[in-house]
Every structure is written in C-alpha cells, then in structure tokens.
Amino acid sequence: MGFFRPLAKSAIFLFIFIFVLTPSLAADESKTTISDLDILGTPSFFFIRDEFKGYDQNWFRFLTSLAEGSKIDAFYFLDELYNTKLNYGDKNVSYYSYSLLTLSRMMENEADLKTALRLIDESIRLSPDIARIHFYKASFLWRHNPLNKLFEITDHYVKGVQDAVSDIATYTALLGNLLIGLEFFILILFMLFAVTLAAKYIPLLSNDLKEKSGWEIHPMLFSVLILLFLIFISTLDLGFIWILFFLNLFFFVYYTGTEKKIAVVFYIFLLIAPVALEYTATMMLSTHIKATDEIVQIKNDMYTWDAERKLKSWVEENFEDKYALFTLGLLNKKTGYLSDALYYYNETLDIDENYAEALNNLGNIKFIQKDYEGAFELYKKSTSNNPNLVAPNYNLFKYYMIKFDQDEADKYHEKALELSHDRISKFAEIEIDISAIEPDYLALINRVVMDEDISDSVLWERVINSTDNKDLANKLWKNMMKGTTLRSAPVVGILAAVILFVIGTLNKRYIFSKACKFCGKPFFLKSHSHMEKRDACNRCFSLFIRREGVDPKTKTRLRMTVDRVTTRRSYIIRIVNILIPGFGNIYRGKTAKGFIFFTLYIFLLVQIFTINGTIVYPASSLGFPLIHNLYVYLFFLVIVYIIAQRDFFKSEISTI
Numbered sequence: 001m002g003f004f005r006p007l008a009k010s011a012i013f014l015f016i017f018i019f020v021l022t023p024s025l026a027a028d029e030s031k032t033t034i035s036d037l038d039i040l041g042t043p044s045f046f047f048i049r050d051e052f053k054g055y056d057q058n059w060f061r062f063l064t065s066l067a068e069g070s071k072i073d074a075f076y077f078l079d080e081l082y083n084t085k086l087n088y089g090d091k092n093v094s095y096y097s098y099s100l101l102t103l104s105r106m107m108e109n110e111a112d113l114k115t116a117l118r119l120i121d122e123s124i125r126l127s128p129d130i131a132r133i134h135f136y137k138a139s140f141l142w143r144h145n146p147l148n149k150l151f152e153i154t155d156h157y158v159k160g161v162q163d164a165v166s167d168i169a170t171y172t173a174l175l176g177n178l179l180i181g182l183e184f185f186i187l188i189l190f191m192l193f194a195v196t197l198a199a200k201y202i203p204l205l206s207n208d209l210k211e212k213s214g215w216e217i218h219p220m221l222f223s224v225l226i227l228l229f230l231i232f233i234s235t236l237d238l239g240f241i242w243i244l245f246f247l248n249l250f251f252f253v254y255y256t257g258t259e260k261k262i263a264v265v266f267y268i269f270l271l272i273a274p275v276a277l278e279y280t281a282t283m284m285l286s287t288h289i290k291a292t293d294e295i296v297q298i299k300n301d302m303y304t305w306d307a308e309r310k311l312k313s314w315v316e317e318n319f320e321d322k323y324a325l326f327t328l329g330l331l332n333k334k335t336g337y338l339s340d341a342l343y344y345y346n347e348t349l350d351i352d353e354n355y356a357e358a359l360n361n362l363g364n365i366k367f368i369q370k371d372y373e374g375a376f377e378l379y380k381k382s383t384s385n386n387p388n389l390v391a392p393n394y395n396l397f398k399y400y401m402i403k404f405d406q407d408e409a410d411k412y413h414e415k416a417l418e419l420s421h422d423r424i425s426k427f428a429e430i431e432i433d434i435s436a437i438e439p440d441y442l443a444l445i446n447r448v449v450m451d452e453d454i455s456d457s458v459l460w461e462r463v464i465n466s467t468d469n470k471d472l473a474n475k476l477w478k479n480m481m482k483g484t485t486l487r488s489a490p491v492v493g494i495l496a497a498v499i500l501f502v503i504g505t506l507n508k509r510y511i512f513s514k515a516c517k518f519c520g521k522p523f524f525l526k527s528h529s530h531m532e533k534r535d536a537c538n539r540c541f542s543l544f545i546r547r548e549g550v551d552p553k554t555k556t557r558l559r560m561t562v563d564r565v566t567t568r569r570s571y572i573i574r575i576v577n578i579l580i581p582g583f584g585n586i587y588r589g590k591t592a593k594g595f596i597f598f599t600l601y602i603f604l605l606v607q608i609f610t611i612n613g614t615i616v617y618p619a620s621s622l623g624f625p626l627i628h629n630l631y632v633y634l635f636f637l638v639i640v641y642i643i644a645q646r647d648f649f650k651s652e653i654s655t656i
Contacts, residue, residue: 055081055336059096066103071115078122085126088368090334091427091450092127100126101136113144129426134160292462295327298334299453307331322351323454323462326358330453338365356386357452363395364449372402390420391450394427398449423450 058081065074085093100123107116120137127133138156141149291314294307308331315324329344345362348355363378376399382392394416400409417424427450 055084055093055096058084075118075122082122082125084336088333088336088338090336092130093334094127094130095335097123097127097130097133101133104140108140116140129159131160291321291324292459295323295454295462296459298327298331299459320351322348322355322358323458325351326355326361327454329358329361330451333361333365333451338368341365354385356382356389356392357454359385360389360392360395360450360452363392364451367395367399367449372399375399388419389452390416390423391452393419394424394450 058077062074062077062081065071065077081096100119104116104119104123107113107119117140120133120140123133124137134156138153138160141153141156146153291311294311294314297307298311308328311324311328311331315321315328318324325344325348329341329348332338332341332344342362342365345358345365348358349362352358359378359382363375363382366372366378367375375395379392379396379399382389383396393412397409397412397416400406400412413424
C-alpha cells in the first residue's frame with residue numbers, strides 16, 4: 001500500500017487538474033469584445049461579392065443589429081438566415097457557424113454567458129453535424145456549469161465523435177489525439193507520483209553523491225561525458241532519424257526475450273501509432289496536391305473564403321478538372337449562390353455527363369427552384385449511373401412525397417436507409433426541427449434535399465495518382481522528417497540537476513539522510529550514533545536486526561511477508577522496466593548504462609511528442625512545455641534513485 005497510496009493521490013489530483021483547471025487554462029486568451037470589434041470592416045466576419053445574394057443580406061443585418069446592441073433584431077435575422085438555409089436545402093453552413101462561435105467567445109469575455117450560449121446553439125442549428133461545434137459547446141458547458149449539465153456535455157461529446165467518425169480524415173486525427181492523450185495521461189500520472197515523493201527522496205541523491213569517492217566516481221564521470229555527447233548530437237535537426245535510432249537501440253540492444261515483445265506492442269500502440277495517425281491526417285487535410293487541400297476543406301465544412309479564390313485559380317489553368325469544378329459548385333451551393341453553383345455543375349457535366357454526384361446536386365438546385373420534373377429526371381439519371389449513392393435515392397423519396405405517392409416514396413426511403421442509416425437519421429432530425437417551427441409540415445418537406453460530395457476514395461486516388469507528386473513516399477518521409485530539435489533538453493537537464501543538488505545541500509535540518517536498506521524509505525540521522533542501526537529505519541531495525549527474543553512463529557511470519565512483498569515488487573519492476581528503459585540496468589547495479597538508457601528514453605519521448613519545438617498535447621495548450629520537460633527529468637531521476645536504493649529485502653531474507 002505504501003507504493004499505491006501516493007499513486008492514488010496523484011491520480012485524484014490529475015483528474016481535478018485536467019477536468020477542472022484545464023478548460024480555463026486552455027480557453028482562448030483573446031479578450032476582444034463586441035464593443036472593440038469593427039464588425040462591418042472585418043473580412044473574417046463579413047464577406048460579400050458585388051451584390052447581396054444568398055445568405056449575405058440576413059448575415060449583414062444580423063451583424064449590424066448585434067453591433068448596435070439590438071439582440072432581438074439580431075436573432076430575428078438569424079432565424080431568417082436559417083429559413084434561407086432550409087430553402088436552399090443546405091444541411092450545414094459552416095462559415096456562419098464558425099463566425100457565431102467567435103462571437104460567442106467575445107460574449108463570454110464580456111461575461112454575457114446567456115447570449116454566448118445562445119450563439120453556440122444557433123451555430124449548431126445552422127450546422128447540426130459538424131464535430132468541432134459540438135465539442136465547443138461541451139467545453140463551454142464544462143467551464144461554466146459542469147455538474148448540472150453533465151448529461152448534456154456527454155451528449156455533445158458523443159455527437160461530436162459521431163460526426164468526426166463520418167469523415168475519415170477528421171476521424172484519423174481524432175484517434176491520434178486520443179492515443180496521444182492516453183500516453184500523456186500515463187506520463188503525467190507518473191510525474192505527479194514522482195513529485196509527491198520528491199520531498200522525501202531528492203535529498204538522498206545529493207548526500208549519496210557527496211559520500212562517494214575514489215574509483216566509484218569514475219563510472220559516473222564516464223556516463224556524464226557520454227550523456228553530454230549525446231545531448232550535443234540531439235541538438236541537431238535530425239527529426240525522424242532520431243526516433244528510428246532510439247527505437248532500434250531499445251529493440252536490439254536493451255530489451256531481450258519476452259520484454260522485447262511487450263515493448264514492441266507498447267511502442268507501436270502508445271508511441272508510434274499516434275504519430276503515424278497525426279501525419280496521415282496531416283497529409284489528408286493539408287496537402288496542396290492538385291488543389292486537394294481546398295477540396296477537402298469544402299467537403300468537410302472547414303473552408304475559408306480563400307478556398308474559392310484558390311480553386312478558381314486552379315480551374316483557370318486546369319479547366320478539365322471535373323472534381324475542382326464540382327467542388328466550386330458545392331461551395332456556391334452551400335453559400336447560397338445558386339446561379340453560380342448551377343454554372344459550375346453544368347461545366348462539370350460538360351466534361352463528364354454521367355458524373356452521378358453532379359447530376360444529383362444539379363437536381364437539388366432545380367428542386368429548390370420548384371422545377372420538380374427537371375429534378376426528377378436528374379435524380380433518376382444519377383441513380384442509374386451509380387445506384388449506391390445515398391442522396392439521389394433520398395431526394396427521390398422527397399419527390400414522391402411531394403407527389404403524394406406513398407408507395408414509391410417508401411421504396412426509395414428504404415433504399416436510402418439501407419445505404420446509410422446514419423445520414424438519413426441526421427436529415428430526419430432537421431425535418432423534425434422544421435415541423436417544430438412551422439406547423440405546415442407537408443408544405444415545407446421540399447426544403448431539405450441532400451447533396452453529394454467527393455468520396456474519400458476519389459481524394460486518395462487524386463493524391464496517389466498525382467502527376468505533381470510522383471514520389472509520394474519521399475514526400476511522406478520528408479513530412480515525417482519535420483520533427484523538432486531537442487535544443488531545450490540540455491537546459492532542462494541542467495536545471496533538474498541543479499534543483500536536486502540545491503535541495504540536498506540546503507537541507508540543514510539534518511546532518512545527512514539515508515535510505516533504509518530493507519524497505520527503501522528515507523530516514524534522517526541527527527547524530528552519528530544512529531549509524532549503529534546499520535542504515536536501517538527504526539521499524540526495520542526492530543524487525544530484522546534486533547531479533548533477540550523473537551519466537552520462531554514470528555520469524556516465519558516475517559519471512560513470508562518478505563517473500564510476498566518481494567514477489568509483488570518484482571512484478572512492478574518488470575512492468576516499469578518496459579515503460580522506463582534503463583530501470584533494469586540500474587536495479588542490477590549497472591547504474592551508468594541504465595542512466596544512459598533512461599535519458600535516451602526521455603529524448604525519445606520529447607522528440608515524438610513535439611512539433612516545431614512545442615509539445616503537441618496537452619502541454620502546448622496549457623503553455624508550459626518547459627515545465628513539462630522538467631517534470632519528465634524529475635520523474636526519472638527520482639524514481640530511478642528510489643528503485644536503486646531499495647534492495648527489496650533480498651539482502652536480509654537469508655538472515656531472518
């Protein structure tokens with residue numbers, strides 16, 4: 001219990017720190033308020049073309065009313081924007097939703113939490129299936145009312161995860177972040193555990209070093225020279241090469257037998273997998289091959305207005321790129337510019353008249369314009385070219401509902417459900433929302449139609465078969481080589497060493513301290529007369545050294561206790577030996593070699609979890625990467641010293 005009690009306390013503190021303090025620390029540091037913002041002159045909030053079209057008019061009126069302080073009028077115009085969205089058949093209008101989140105942060109900075117929450121709700125209303133918006137609302141509720149809104153917080157987290165899973169790139173990034181979070185949860189838990197014991201154990205290291213002399217110093221000096229050389233090399237910008245070097249060193253030099261197999265699993269699932277997922281998501285979301293970056297942004301409702309300009313520039317030089325033309329049509333449809341969307345869809349069909357996705361989306365525009373027969377012909381042609389598309393089957397269901405042909409409507413509805421129950425259920429939610437606002441449900445059933453976008457398989461094929469990137473493997477390698485240097489590692493190591501020596505040197509309350517050679521606990525000697533206890537604490541001195549008058553039954557019970565504790569702690573040693581390279585060497589008395597291995601392990605962790613010099617999660621969001629590195633060093637120095645001092649009763653078992 002002595003080992004697990006401080007660990008349990010650390011876990012409780014870690015839970016409080018992450019789930020109570022982290023949201024406030026990670027909040028946006030910007031203190032911009034509505035009164036400070038020139039809304040009408042800020043392009044990030046307001047963008048119009050030569051004339052008001054689509055959503056712009058209601059958006060402009062909303063911003064104007066909000067800036068003037070008329071919240072009733074402002075939310076009225078948001079309702080009008082929402083109705084316009086329904087009339088255009090758009091499920092998400094992400095640009096306006098993200099802008100509402102920015103306005104919500106400003107209201108939160110002004111302590112107007114009611115308005116801030118309503119703006120978040122309006123953002124979800126405009127774009128009900130965008131993961132980041134649900135995550136943001138869950139974070140907002142957690143910051144301000146976590147206990148009373150726990151079920152609602154959980155609900156939004158679940159919705160956010162579900163929406164993220166629907167897109168492979170976002171899901172990949174989310175999975176990578178979850179694995180990174182798990183790894184850092186484990187590391188920080190051990191760090192806090194080390195800090196809880198540091199006050200007792202750090203002075204031991206300083207005093208032991210002061211007592212060493214003669215030949216015992218030479219191996220330590222040799223180890224220090226090796227470490228200084230490795231630290232110097234690690235400051236070079238070698239990136240991913242260092243990760244490969246460390247992994248090969250551990251797998252082929254340090255680990256042996258069964259430990260190697262377990263270590264491989266640990267490295268793959270908790271160290272390599274998060275990084276691989278992160279790089280994969282980066283390639284999928286941030287590649288500029290054939291304007292794929294802009295296409296992916298628009299597909300995932302993550303675009304900015306700059307995406308349209310870049311896509312248009314690309315199309316001017318590559319006018320036969322049907323996917324870019326199709327995406328421009330989708331972008332204009334989502335922003336309410338139906339005439340422009342109609343133009344780009346027609347251009348797409350001029351290149352490929354059988355492109356099923358474009359036929360469906362063109363049919364949606366005709367459906368919105370109440371040209372139902374024209375829409376019907378396009379939907380039928382789309383399903384004949386690709387019967388596995390969800391949207392045209394769902395839209396045919398809508399068409400037959402308008403015609404009051406229930407049998408045909410049911411047939412296509414069942415087909416759409418069979419293809420994607422999740423997408424249909426999400427559209428059913430927005431129809432329920434409409435019926436809650438407008439009692440005439442049948443009159444408004446034509447207001448929501450389903451668009452198709454470019455599939456993930458097409459995007460991957462576009463990247464892999466790109467003529468601009470024949471050497472894709474080389475590009476992936478270079479992307480992974482963009483790892484960070486470890487220039488802060490020497491500073492952190494020196495700082496940690498200074499702290500250790502200062503704490504030990506300034507400890508004037510006691511002459512010196514010792515670790516009990518039986519149980520490993522530190523005890524402080526106030527006079528040299530206590531040396532008669534043979535470096536044992538009072539309890540162990542009574543149990544193992546001063547044994548006069550102890551009956552045989554008591555000796556047997558003590559021996560069984562020692563065996564049980566030794567077995568239990570040997571399992572702990574094997575586990576930590578996998579998680580902390582170098583631990584086994586130190587336990588076997590090879591302190592110099594063990595010190596080198598666990599220091600290299602520190603460098604490996606820092607190298608893996610840093611991007612451009614900043615730890616990616618969660619230290620970067622909390623703003624203390626240097627403190628984090630310091631905790632890593634303290635953790636290893638303290639825990640290794642603890643294990644090195646404890647003999648786990650082995651030296652005295654035979655004497656009981």
